[in-house]
Amino acid sequence: MAFILAIILFSIGLYAVIVKRNIVKIIIGIAVMGYAVNLLMIMIGYRADGTIPLASYGAGMVTVDPLMQAVVLTTIVIGLSMTVFLVALALRLYATYNTIDVAEIRELNG
């Protein structure tokens, strides 16, 4: 069930990236795709009735997978740097072209 949710979220993000012409919406689409992948990884690490993965807290009990949580923390940081760069670029693009419509930003073609 949660996997389907992640896939729907991913598809919405991909739709925004491919179809939308507004730079800000494209950046939001990329961010949504990132969240979808993070959600997917958290769900893969989930164990039914699992507790927090701390040895001192629940010795011998079922814990959720700590590796996926560590991975998600790292991908959140990478996603942040990516979003910051894209937003900075969008500001520059707006200052240069005075538009946020990608269809009007067409110096390059061919």
Place this chain on the structure above:
Amino acid sequence: MNLLPLLIIIPLLGAIIVLLMRSCAKPWHDAVTFITLIALSVIAVLVQTGVVSHGMMVFNPGSVVPGLGTIAVADGLTGLMLITINTVITCMVIFSIDYINRFEDSALYYFLILMTTAGLNGVLISGDLFTLYVFMEIAVISAYVLTAFTNEPESLEASFKYAVIGGVSSLLILCAIAFIYAETGSLSFHEIAIAWNRPEHFLTVLVMVLLIVGFGIKSTLIPFSSWVPDAYTAAPAPVAGIFSGAVSKVVGIYALMRLLYNIFGFDAHIMSVVGWLAVASIIIGVTLALYQWNFKRLLAYHSISQIGYMILGLSLGTPLGIAGGLMHLINHSVFKPLLFLNAGSIEHTSNATTLKDMGGLAQRMPVTGATSLIASLSISGIPPFNGFWSKLLIIFACVQSGKFGFAVIAVAGSILTLASFTKVQRYAFMGPLNRAAQSIGEATMLMRLSMIILTVLCVSMGVLLLPGVYEVFLEPAVRALTVGRHYGVAIEKLLQ
């Protein structure tokens, strides 16, 4: 003393030092970057000699700091790629010393180049999927910023395009990594190689599609390569050389082949899909290149086409095909950056970017003219230059595995490449001198030096096939791929 961590630590330290010295004069930045890259090239050679004499090298940080689960691995393929990319980036930096006088912030430029180098070295020595992902992101995010470095309107646009498409491809790869972890419960290459039992259901197909599309975007295969011409045209010329000579090779081809051969095992069906994509890249890339008038854009389309040759050779799975693909990879890392440097030196002296504005430049720029002629002959596969030998190997390998159609397309692509570079030579370097170019001179000394180094490599790389040299460079790399999933068992043995 294990050398592998130095390959990441040295460029990161160099990058931080360059950034701290931002207020110093530019020669300091040049010196720090140059010394860092020379040190990296030396270490890469040492790694390769170590691998040749002692076999696979493994560094386990867990033995120093308990609890760290990641490992660094180097085998013949890693050593070969390390030498190639660090040498190429060194040449690009020698060229950049004079080229980047046009930009104000040389410290930032070198910082980004060193971060890219650190990321690429990290991808090459990483022994697990997530480390590979993190270093890949370090390399490509620096690459996005380098694309936008000139701050021209078109470079901002190209960088946005590259960043969005590259970001999507990274997320697809991350998805694949998540599914692989769900199936095997591990991220380490060796554990996945042992645990992956190739389940015959949709998960394998899903993972393969995600990986081929994800790394296909990064390695500029044809249906996924719409960002390539823009990014390579808009980036500064040495940076375009790094993109085509190092970034697309490492985060694209190396990572894809490492996964498809050593982690999941060679699969004829998947490899034939990759082979068809490669053939499409060869023919479509070169056809689009024929129509181009912008020199760097033309080179970008040729880059797509040449990447097709490498992946075609590697997708055959025979030792001959792998040797041809890897040799073409090294050769392309020499002549394509050289051609980008030629374009950069013309741009530097005469500000011309399209072939129509050039003409007769060989009279005014003899070194640029001569080096570009040799590079053009190399990329078109004219004997005795390096491109000839690797294309010959790839075509023989296609015939040997019974794929005559692929061989014919490879020959046709080579002829079209020759036609396209005849156009470059005719319009840029031969013919009457353009009136606007009457007063220009040759590129500066350091620019000529880096072009001459690469030209000497172009002429001499054929020796890689000679007995004695073949056993040191290509043979360990070919063996690293042909062992397939035995890779995992070999690392497991070394870790005990």
